[in-house]
Amino acid sequence: MALLYSGLDSTAAGEVVSAIEARGMQYEIRSDAIYVDQSERDGLRMALAGDGLPANGAAGYELLDSLPGFGTTAQMFDAAYWRAKEGELARTIVASPLVRSARVHIGNTSNQPFISRQEVTASVTLRPSSSGVPEPLARSVQFLVSSAVPGLSHTAVTVIDADSGIVVGTTGSETMAAHSATRAEAMRHNIERLISARVGLGNAMVAVNVDIQSARETVLERRIDPDSRVVISTDTEERSNSSSNAGSGSVTDASNLPEGDTQGNARAGRL
Secondary structure, eight states: OEEEEESOOHHHHHHHHHHHHHTTOOEEEETTEEEEOGGGHHHHHHHHHHTTOSOOSSOOTHHHHTSOSSSOOHHHHHHHHHHHHHHHHHHHHHTSTTEEEEEEEEEOOTTOTTSOOOOOEEEEEEEESSSSOOHHHHHHHHHHHHHHSTTOOGGGEEEEETTTOOBOSOOHHHHHHHHHHHHHHHHHHHHHHHHHHHHOTTSOOOOOOOOOOOOOOOOOOOOOOGGGOOOOOOOOOOOOOOOOOOSOSOOOGGGGSOTTSHHHHHHHHHO
16 A cells, blocks of 8 residues: 555545545555555546645635636625635645645725725634644744735734634734733742842742833924035036138228139239
């Protein structure tokens, strides 16, 4: 027996097993792996691929190719677009070796013109390859989804472990509260250690409460300095005019004749 597929989720594995049974082939299931006869494995893979098995997850942008050009309304196109967006994000997340399957849901209200603009939110359900979704993976998924959806903040993306149902990604307020608790515990430990050095170990009780306030200020400054003027355009115009008289100062009858006959007539006039 040779390995056919491994690491499939329950739905995809069930579809593959049903297709193998329909073809009357022998198979074995070992943990999350499916084994078939080695001589029939390659041909079976090609046959299953022709049937679209195993399923690669949600459909992506190919959904837009199947939309008919005539009769498709704006609402139908928006619904297909966001469904394709969710499928593409799920495919990208599943490409990680730490994730077996993923589902992405985007709550977008931009296609509802009569409803005031609301915050865009999203939720991601992950089924990890091992036990539990690690915190770095959840944070990466939050930034991945928020970067792909305009107007979506990473704090508005909720990541849920599909096996345990635990929310892994924390929102901004929860992150601030966790940070405050960590700071308070560190300060309490340091203060208790200093006091215990004077009064003895176990003779002091310390309680610390930390309230963190975060504020953001944006300052826009426009400075106009009359001394730092910049020349936008410059026009330069130059004119030159010169005249000269190379002839003699004497006036004769030849000076009234056209040019060309002046020399000959001048000599004739002198004779």
